[in-house]
Amino acid sequence: MRRLLLAALLALAPVSAETIVIQNATIMTVSKGTIKNGSVVIRDGKIVEVGEKVMIPEGATKIDAQGQYVIPGIIDCHSHIAGDGGINEGSVSVSSMVNIKDIINPEDIAIYRALAGGVTTANILHGSANSIGGQTIVLKMRWGKDAQSMIFEGAKPGIKFALGENPKGAGNPQGRGANGQATYARYPATRMGVEDTIREAFNEAKIYKAEWDDYNAKVAHGDHPMPPRKDLKLEALKEVLEGNRYVHVHCYRADEILMMIRVADDMGFKVRTFQHVLEGYKVAKEIAAHGAGGSTFSDWWSYKVEAFDAIPYNAALMERAGVVVSLNSDDAELMRHLNSEAGKTMKYGGMTEDQALAMVTLNPAKQLGIDNRVGSIEVGKDADLVIYDKYPLSDYAKVQKVLIDGSVYFDRDKAVSAQAAKDAEKQKLLDQLKQQNQTQPAGGRRGGRGGE
Amino acid sequence: MARGRYIITELPMKILVTALLLIVASGFAAENSTVAIRNARIVTVSGPVIAKGTVVVRNGLIEAVGENVTVPADAFVVEGEGLTVYPGLIDSMSTLGFGGASSAAAATGGGGGRGGRGAQTAAVTAAPAAAPAVAATRSMGPEDRPQTTSWEMAADQISAADSRIPTVRGAGVTTAVSFPTRGIFGGQGAIIDLVTGEKAGEMIVSSAAGQYISIGRGGGFGGGGGGGGYPGSLMGYIAYVRQIYLDAEHYKMAKDAYDKDPHMERPAYDRALEGVLASKRILLPANREVEIDRVLRFAAELKQPTILYGGRETYRPEAVELLKKSGAPLLLSLRWPELPRGEIDPDNEPSMRSLEAIQKAPSAAAALKKAGVRFALYSDGLEQPRDLQRAVKKAIDAGLSREDAIRAMTLSPAEIYGVSDRLGSIEKGKIGNLVVTRGDLFDDRTQILWVIVDGRHFKPSDAGAAGGRGAATEEPGGNQPGGNQ
Numbered sequence: 037m038r039r040l041l042l043a044a045l046l047a048l049a050p051v052s053a054e055t056i057v058i059q060n061a062t063i064m065t066v067s068k069g070t071i072k073n074g075s076v077v078i079r080d081g082k083i084v085e086v087g088e089k090v091m092i093p094e095g096a097t098k099i100d101a102q103g104q105y106v107i108p109g110i111i112d113c114h115s116h117i118a119g120d121g122g123i124n125e126g127s128v129s130v131s132s133m134v135n136i137k138d139i140i141n142p143e144d145i146a147i148y149r150a151l152a153g154g155v156t157t158a159n160i161l162h163g164s165a166n167s168i169g170g171q172t173i174v175l176k177m178r179w180g181k182d183a184q185s186m187i188f189e190g191a192k193p194g195i196k197f198a199l200g201e202n203p204k205g206a207g208n209p210q211g212r213g214a215n216g217q218a219t220y221a222r223y224p225a226t227r228m229g230v231e232d233t234i235r236e237a238f239n240e241a242k243i244y245k246a247e248w249d250d251y252n253a254k255v256a257h258g259d260h261p262m263p264p265r266k267d268l269k270l271e272a273l274k275e276v277l278e279g280n281r282y283v284h285v286h287c288y289r290a291d292e293i294l295m296m297i298r299v300a301d302d303m304g305f306k307v308r309t310f311q312h313v314l315e316g317y318k319v320a321k322e323i324a325a326h327g328a329g330g331s332t333f334s335d336w337w338s339y340k341v342e343a344f345d346a347i348p349y350n351a352a353l354m355e356r357a358g359v360v361v362s363l364n365s366d367d368a369e370l371m372r373h374l375n376s377e378a379g380k381t382m383k384y385g386g387m388t389e390d391q392a393l394a395m396v397t398l399n400p401a402k403q404l405g406i407d408n409r410v411g412s413i414e415v416g417k418d419a420d421l422v423i424y425d426k427y428p429l430s431d432y433a434k435v436q437k438v439l440i441d442g443s444v445y446f447d448r449d450k451a452v453s454a455q456a457a458k459d460a461e462k463q464k465l466l467d468q469l470k471q472q473n474q475t476q477p478a479g480g481r482r483g484g485r486g487g488e
Numbered sequence: 489m490a491r492g493r494y495i496i497t498e499l500p501m502k503i504l505v506t507a508l509l510l511i512v513a514s515g516f517a518a519e520n521s522t523v524a525i526r527n528a529r530i531v532t533v534s535g536p537v538i539a540k541g542t543v544v545v546r547n548g549l550i551e552a553v554g555e556n557v558t559v560p561a562d563a564f565v566v567e568g569e570g571l572t573v574y575p576g577l578i579d580s581m582s583t584l585g586f587g588g589a590s591s592a593a594a595a596t597g598g599g600g601g602r603g604g605r606g607a608q609t610a611a612v613t614a615a616p617a618a619a620p621a622v623a624a625t626r627s628m629g630p631e632d633r634p635q636t637t638s639w640e641m642a643a644d645q646i647s648a649a650d651s652r653i654p655t656v657r658g659a660g661v662t663t664a665v666s667f668p669t670r671g672i673f674g675g676q677g678a679i680i681d682l683v684t685g686e687k688a689g690e691m692i693v694s695s696a697a698g699q700y701i702s703i704g705r706g707g708g709f710g711g712g713g714g715g716g717g718y719p720g721s722l723m724g725y726i727a728y729v730r731q732i733y734l735d736a737e738h739y740k741m742a743k744d745a746y747d748k749d750p751h752m753e754r755p756a757y758d759r760a761l762e763g764v765l766a767s768k769r770i771l772l773p774a775n776r777e778v779e780i781d782r783v784l785r786f787a788a789e790l791k792q793p794t795i796l797y798g799g800r801e802t803y804r805p806e807a808v809e810l811l812k813k814s815g816a817p818l819l820l821s822l823r824w825p826e827l828p829r830g831e832i833d834p835d836n837e838p839s840m841r842s843l844e845a846i847q848k849a850p851s852a853a854a855a856l857k858k859a860g861v862r863f864a865l866y867s868d869g870l871e872q873p874r875d876l877q878r879a880v881k882k883a884i885d886a887g888l889s890r891e892d893a894i895r896a897m898t899l900s901p902a903e904i905y906g907v908s909d910r911l912g913s914i915e916k917g918k919i920g921n922l923v924v925t926r927g928d929l930f931d932d933r934t935q936i937l938w939v940i941v942d943g944r945h946f947k948p949s950d951a952g953a954a955g956g957r958g959a960a961t962e963e964p965g966g967n968q969p970g971g972n973q
Contacts, residue, residue, distance in 0.1 A: 120778065121704070121722020133731065134723040138786075141778055143841075162723075170723060182781055262745060262752075266734045268727055458840070465843045469827045 055079045055093050056442060058423065061101035066108055066390055066398050067412035076106060078419040081441035086413055104436060105428050107393060108412050109156025109420030110374050111400040113331040114284075114311050114364035117146035117371070118160055118175060118186070126165030126206060129223055129233045132195060133268035134170035136160050140183035146368040147186075151177040151446045153372030154422040154435045157188060159404055161311075164198035164286040165206060167224065167233035171195050171272055172284060174404055176420070177438075179445055192405050194282035194308065195272055199292040200342050203230050231295050238303040241273035248274065282308035282405065284331075288342035290318040297326045309403045311364070313354075314346035320357030329360040329403040334380040351395060352385020362400035379429035392429055418442075522546040523945050524559040525924060525938075528568025531891075533575050533899045534913035543573055545920030548943035553914050564945060566924060566938060574894060574929055575913050576662025576921030576941060580819045580901035581771070581797055581866040584653055584664040585646035585680055585691070634717055636732065638763025640675030642666050643695035646688045652871055657682045658948035659873030660923035662941040663693065663911060665901070667700035667771070672719075672728060673760070674700040676767055679907060681921065683941045690942075693919070697905055698795065699767035701729060703783075726786065733790045736764045769793040771819075775800035777807040784814045795819060795904060797866070799856075803848040808859045817862035817904045820896075822870055822879035824849045853896060854887030864901035865893070873936070873948070880930045893930060 056078040063071040063086060077085040077093070085091065092098075116123045120141040125131035140160075150158065156177055162170030174191035207225025224230050247264040254261045275281040283300070287293050287310050300307050309329040310316060314337060316323060316330045323330055332354070337346030355361045363378055365371035374396045381387040381395060394411075401411025409418050419442035424433040438446040523545045530538040530553060542557040543550065559565060646666060656664070667677035677697035683690065703725040719728045735758075742755035770790070774783040775798040787794035797819040801807050811818055825845045827838070838846075856863045865883065870876045884893050902912025910919050920943035927934030939946045 119723075120782075121725075122720065125719060125721045125724040125727075127718040127720040127724065131718075131724070133727040134719075134721065135727065136723065138726040138782070139721075139723045143776075143778055183778065184785075262742065263738070265738050268731050268734070462840045462843065465840070465847060466832075466837070469843060469846055470832075473827050473829065 054442075055096040056099060056419075056439075057090070057092050057096045058099045058101050058106055058421065061104050061106045061423065063106045063413060064108075064389070064393060064428070065413040066393050067414055069390070076413060076419075076421065078421075078439070078442040081419055081443070083413060083415055083417050083419050086415060099423070099437065101423050101436075103425075105424045105426070105433070106413065107154070107375075107422050107424065107428050108397040108417075109410060109422055109438065109440065110154045110396045111362075111404070111406075111411060112150070112155050112158040112365050112371055112374060112396075113309065113329075113362045113400040113403050114366045115150070115158040115160055115368075115371060116163065116366070117150060117158065117368050118142065118144045123161075124163030124165040125170055126163065127222070129166050129203070130168040130237045130269060131162070131166050131170050132168050132237070132270075132272040134162065135173075136162060136170060137173045137187070137193070140173070140175070140186055142179075142181060142183045142186050146371070147177050148179045148446075149368065150371045151179055151438050152435055152448075152451070154375060154424070154428075154438060155371055156420040156422070156438060156440050157401075157404075157406070157410055158371070159194065159284070159400070161194075161284060162196040164196070164202040167198060167203045167230045168237055168273070169196035169198055171281070174406065176440055177445065178440055188406060188409075190406075190409075192280070192282055194284050194404075195276060196284055196286065197234065197296070198286035199230055199296060200227065200286075200288050201340060202286065203233075227292060227295075230292075231299060234296075234299055235303070237273060238277070238299075238305075241270045241277060242303075244270040245274045245277055276305050277303070279305070284309045284311050286311045288312055288314050289345075290315040293319050294322060297322060297328075300326070308405075309362075312366070314343050314350060316359070317347065317350045317353035318345075320354045320359055323354065324358040329362065329399070330354045331362045331364045331400065331403060333366070334363055334377040335384065348380065348384035351381045352387050355381075355385075355387065355391060355395075360399050360402050361395055362403055363395045364400070373431070375424070375428045375433060376431045379431075382429065389429065521943070521945075522551075522560050522563040523566070523920070523940055523943060524563035525566040525568045525571070525573050525922070526557075526559050528566075528924070529572045530914060531572060531574045531894065531929075532914040533895055534915055542568075543914060543922065545922065545940060545943045548920050550914060550916055550918050550920050552916060566945075568924070570926065571937065572925050572928065573914065574660070574923045574925065575898040575911075575918075576923055576939065577660045577897045578663040578665070578864070578901040578911065579656065579661050579867045579897075580665050580864040580904065581868070582656075582664040582666050583669060584656060584682065585642070585648070585650050585666045585678075585688070586668065587647060587650055633732070633760050635671030635728075636673040636760045636763075637668065637671055637675050638673035638699060638732075638761075638767070639759045640668050640763070641695055642668050642676060642678035642680075642697075643689075643692045646678060646680055646691060648684050648688045648691060653682050653684050654946075655871055655873070656867075657939050657941070657946060658936065659876045660925070660929065660936050660939055661867075661876075662921035662923070662939060665697050665905060667697070669700060669702065672702060672704075672725060673732065673764065674702065675763065676700075677771075679905060679911075681919065681942050683944055693911065694905070694907055696766070696768060698769035698771050699764065700771050701773075703729070703773055729786075730790070732760070732764060733792070736761045740765060769795060771795045771797055773798050775821075777801045777804050777810070780807050780810050784810055784816060787816065788814070797821070799852060799863070800825060800845060800849055802852040802856055802861075802863075803845070803850075805855070808852075808855050808861060811856070811861045812859050817864070818856065819866045819901075819904075820853055820856065820863050821868040822865050822876065822883075823868040824879060824882060848886075850882040851886035853883040853893070857888060857892050857896075862900065862904060863896060864904055865896045866901075877930055877932070877934075881932065884930060890928060890930065 058076045060073060063074040071088060074088045075090045076083060077090050118141050119136055120139040125134040159174050161172045172194040174188040175186045176188050178186050204224050204226055206222045224233050251261055251263055276283055285296055285307050293310055296307060307328040309331050311331050313330045313332050332350050335348040337343050351361050365374060378392045378396045381392045398411035401407035410420050419439055421439045422435055423437040425436050426433040436448050437444055526542040527540055530541045530543060538555060541555045544552045544557055663681055665677050665679050668675040676699055678692050679694040679697050680691040681693055719725045739758055739761045746752055746755055770792045772783045772794055774780045774796045783796060794816050796816055799818045799820040827846050867876055870879055880893050884890055899908060899912035902908040920940055922940040924938040925934050925936050936948050
């Protein structure tokens with residue numbers, strides 16, 4: 037039966053990972069320049085050779101990419117796809133007990149669509165409804181695999197914080213909801229309250245950590261004390277204090293960014309990335325000094341008051357100040373063309389091709405601590421690659437193939453040619469069911485009267 | 489018509505009292521009576537079918553079954569020539585006994601806290617989809633454990649007056665596993681025999697069927713905001729349940745330590761955790777393959793013996809394989825997915841996946857059987873006998889053998905709940921729950937003639953009658969007590 041399962045999985049899985057050579061392509065490695073008319077050799081899911089002239093192993097599957105471009109798989113540092121049953125636990129100000137890992141939905145069609153847009157890895161975040169949100173997870177877009185197989189092995193988990201309008205919004209009384217029930221105000225209602233909520237939570241977490249440290253010390257000493265109560269909310273914050281969980285902070289305004297840096301310094305943890313960070317250009321030096329990354333939008337602004345001071349030069353200015361900068365989507369649609377988002381930084385701010393491309397590949401990999409595995413085309417890294425038909429930093433480029441771990445997960449030609457048959461199959465089934473519906477007696481249906 | 493009502497109210501008190509006495513008397517008579525069905529085909533489920541034999545039920549228990557069984561002189565005799573006897577059907581997840589509204593259906597569909605409680609409420613069958621997704625109590629955080637009433641016992645709350653009971657019994661259902669479905673930890677279910685007109689306590693076969701846990705689906709991007717309280721998202725529900733089990737483990741540790749050494753700090757009594765610790769198994773919802781995967785992993789993490797309920801996508805081999813690997817049993821909902829009636833909005837067409845589910849869902853039972861997964865079928869709120877019969881028939885038409893369909897509503901649920909020593913088959917010593925039919929059970933034209941529960945014989949009422957066409961208005965083979973010719 038196990039074998040049967042394996043067979044079923046294999047049937048689902050894309051072209052199996054063996055030796056593959058992508059030939060005759062322009063290879064934009066990001067970290068080591070661009071190779072015109074080069075090849076990438078992939079074995080067992082890893083990149084084993086990159087260059088103009090490579091050893092082509094016998095029996096290798098060849099992908100001829102004549103006139104096409106190969107880039108590292110795109111990494112989206114801020115996404116909310118692939119979750120079941122809501123991505124905000126907005127009922128409480130601190131929801132660090134909840135975990136995106138528990139609700140991965142590997143069947144979300146947005147995964148496939150992101151894949152078709154060249155995304156191979158995404159940081160799936162909790163929403164921004166509360167000051168301290170839920171735990172986050174990094175996924176590879178292994179479409180067709182189960183939830184556990186989507187998880188980026190070994191990637192450090194994170195947690196979402198949020199500042200400004202979103203977390204304080206729920207604090208403002210809203211009167212009555214659509215169902216006539218009173219909706220309640222939830223603390224905090226101001227930016228001051230947001231700061232206080234985070235400080236309070238970490239004060240609690242420090243006490244909690246001290247209890248556990250004390251307990252562990254006693255155990256190490258050979259005692260048998262009663263262990264403290266395990267608190268899932270504080271456990272996640274304890275991991276932050278211990279450096280075992282990255283903090284990704286949703287923010288907009290310069291003042292709140294500085295506030296967050298002060299709180300982190302006071303409490304003794306690091307902010308891994310500032311997300312959105314539309315006023316990051318105003319405090320880029322401070323962000324760089326803290327060691328945080330900035331994950332921003334290319335040119336989205338004015339969609340709310342705290343986004344009024346955004347400028348399209350933000351990414352470039354932060355980059356020049358020494359911040360590791362990525363461009364994210366925060367959206368299932370934008371996620372499908374992050375390549376052209378990266379291209380915008382060449383126009384606004386004069387980024388080089390490599391710098392621009394790094395903002396959707398190597399830089400987000402660094403921000404997520406997975407740059408040893410992905411983010412550039414280098415020997416030893418995962419064969420997560422995207423093949424475009426045209427120059428990829430452009431709206432005109434179309435994704436042709438996407439490989440993850442050396443397996444083809446998206447093939448445009450195959451997807452397009454299979455569509456008509458799929459549509460026909462669905463129509464046939466729909467017609468058949470409609471037919472049945474008409475012939476079926478009403479009594480057997482939900483709520484129907486039985487027994488006559 | 490109004491005149492008619494007057495006449496009734498004007499009836500002399502004396503006649504009313506006499507009538508009442510008669511009803512009570514007949515109730516008692518049934519309790520002590522002996523029922524025998526002779527010369528019938530007997531589907532024992534646990535053993536081979538007896539082509540022509542007799543079953544005797546005395547004092548609520550099966551006294552004898554076989555080809556050569558003597559009919560006692562004091563028995564109420566059913567002439568079984570041309571009839572078939574089955575074990576009473578078990579509805580393995582239900583809210584029977586909790587008054588009117590059907591909430592088990594809503595439970596599977598998910599959607600937070602539900603109503604459906606209170607024996608006082610009229611027997612209005614609310615559409616499951618309309619069940620309000622509003623928590624009973626608003627909470628400011630996980631600490632006050634809203635939506636946990638784990639200590640509640642269905643056995644304490646069951647009402648014999650639930651007007652749905654005679655209807656459901658008309659389908660041949662003699663036993664229901666009934667759960668309090670409010671909140672997240674609803675409380676422990678009870679296995680009840682569907683006898684009416686008796687004290688509720690006499691209905692209880694087992695008062696500890698397991699802890700009913702519902703995991704809501706939460707609402708989209710903004711889930712959990714507003715006035716709903718914690719948890720408001722699926723991940724919140726999961727974290728909530730996880731924390732409760734961590735707390736229960738810690739609580740038990742503290743209590744054990746205190747019992748050994750009462751000179752230490754005394755742990756505070758916590759009824760929510762007491763209720764959790766007292767439950768020997770939990771029931772968790774899972775319909776889609778993704779949910780089955782998620783919930784099985786979660787159950788393993790919680791280290792609790794778990795029964796899954798729902799199972800809509802178990803027509804998929806991958807989902808069946810997950811269950812098989814885990815060893816967990818499944819209660820499969822008989823509420824098969826259906827195409828919405830009327831025109832389909834072209835902008836909101838059902839997905840291929842959901843169309844597939846509509847087409848294939850009833851084949852799940854056969855697939856589970858084939859893979860050797862332990863499963864039972866449950867009504868999921870289908871209360872009308874005709875609906876239940878048709879739903880089971882769909883599973884049979886989709887490949888489940890009739891024998892296996894019967895087993896999935898008799899011995900299999902009894903095994904899953906650990907009560908196969910008393911329920912689920914026609915064997916000497918088991919509880920006298922039987923169904924007598926003309927025709928094969930679950931066929932369109934089959935009539936259910938007698939339903940025997942705890943040795944008491946009921947005739948399916950004309951209103952909600954039988955699985956089959958027309959009600960049993962005639963008196964088939966039934967004689968008055970003592971009519972042993």
